[in-house]
Amino acid sequence: MAFTSISAPGPTVGFDLDMTLIDSRPGIRACWVELSERTGTYVDADLVVTRLGPPLAEEMAHWFPADRIAAMVDLYRELYPSYAITGTRAMPGAREAMDAVQAAGGRAIVVTAKWEPNAKLHMKHLGMEPDAVIGNLWAEQKGEALREQGASVYVGDHLGDVRGARIAGAFSVAVPTGPCSAEELTEAGADVVLGDLTEFPGWFSAYRADYRPARA
Template sequence: MTSAAVGFDLDMTLIDSRPGIAAAMRALTEKTGVYVDADAAVSRLGPPLRTEIRRWFPEDQVEEAVRTYRALYPEYAITTSLPLPGALAAVAEVRARGLRVMVVTSKHGRLARLHLEHVGLKVDELAGDLFAAEKATALTAHGAGLYVGDHVADMVAARTAGVPGLGVTTGPCDADELRSAGADLVLPDLTGFPEALGRLMRLAL
């Protein structure tokens, strides 16, 4: 691996944000009077917020619902969202190898930053509001040589950027789905990341 950065997705790759997002969705229901099935919403995390909001709100109310949700989010979603197994060690391993850490996520950048600060994850670059192939622009711009994610769209991002994709099955997609989307390697979680990083670096030599 000749590039100087490793990119990570955020939700369900580095952090388990399901409890917090569910709480924020329930708060959105209470605030707007529009029912949102919070449990269903957190079972399919990955796509941009507007994709989920459109399931519940008429199109002419989507933008207002997004603004309301994002205003509620810091109060309801941050403190209950904790690192997934191996996440902190994975970031530490990247730094130990002299590489930079970047997070590329579909989440709004300001809210992603709150999560990172809460769990003590320091990153060199953060790019938000990007999904699937859109993420490739940030990965390329910041010199990522690997992208790690839990969603098939993350593997699309890696393929589009021309870098290896490492999938983890901590999110809504299983190993077969991730491999079919182009994952070079799939792990059950990030506890095996240090060894996997070494393997991918050796393959790149």
Template sequence: MGITVGFDLDMTLIDPRPGMTAVLNALGEESGLALDGEHFAANLGPPLDQVLLASGAPAQRVPELVARFRELYPEIVIPSTVALPGAHAALAAVHAAGGRTVVVTGKYGPNAALHVKALGFEVDVLVGELWADGKAVALREHGAAVYAGDHLGDVRGALAAGAVPVGVTTGPCTREELAAAGAEVIFDSLEEFPGWLSSSGARGSGR
């Protein structure tokens, strides 16, 4: 049986930042709240409800704001999102090795699925709305031996699942931050992933 590899979505497989900036700014304009789309897009990772609360949104309004964000998302974010360098090749490399790909993301599942479809990603399993240590639930369930992500929360999720934490510096976290959090392998992008996966050391690194 081949290896099962998990991947994060935002800033690991995809770059949704222009759309994320636009959708949060649109939500701010509609709601009359001072929401900073550029800051949001530059720090993708934490769940939306946490982001809204940190931005000063009243707690009682957060559920309606999250629902409206999800409604606006497909029209604004999906068309402007691109695959990050190496994303397709990384997924294909897992399948070429006889393995399975599992995308585990904090993003709302239906919108994550729209990204996967729009960009033609070869994904065997997609699980949404899990963040940081919570990602370990899905990673363990699907037997992921490796989990690749751009955020410190992704490293935490991999470690909690007993998977090899692979960091990529395409997101908001530096190489030094990812290493300090426990990432065992760190790439500048997923373009480096296929070579690592095919190496004897990488294939033997599952826990």
């Protein structure tokens, strides 16, 4: 994997996508229902949306045999723009969190396990304008992208996001708005756990007071 490293006068803050910036459960559920109907394979879509975060192939493995997973991933991604985009909404405080970073002269980037073209469709549909969207990465893989982008903070809702922040040497900000509880995120090593992103601008203001850009 290769990423372009970009520096900025303010901090670069990475954000996870599903259940951090966006509540994609309605759209993802609709997409899985359609996939189930097209393939004739039973999928409990209500269960699927309770464990968002890991790569799509891992979820596919619960419903399809190994030799069909790659094809089902491709089909799901093909269906996604028609079934999952319009049903998705921004999480409370998501826009304000990104705006706080950019208003401070920093960069707000999205680093997600979601297929990158679909992640970008979500941002466009919701009118959100991150400085970069990097997809197809999970847990420690996210750490590589965060490090290449010079991110000093990574915000996410999953234990995998905490692991990604640790690999990058970034400050781990967690929100218990996804499948993981505040206690689980704390135990995983999150540096701070906020109630949700509505608390981020206040936290970020205090963080900025102590932030010092790294030397080139």
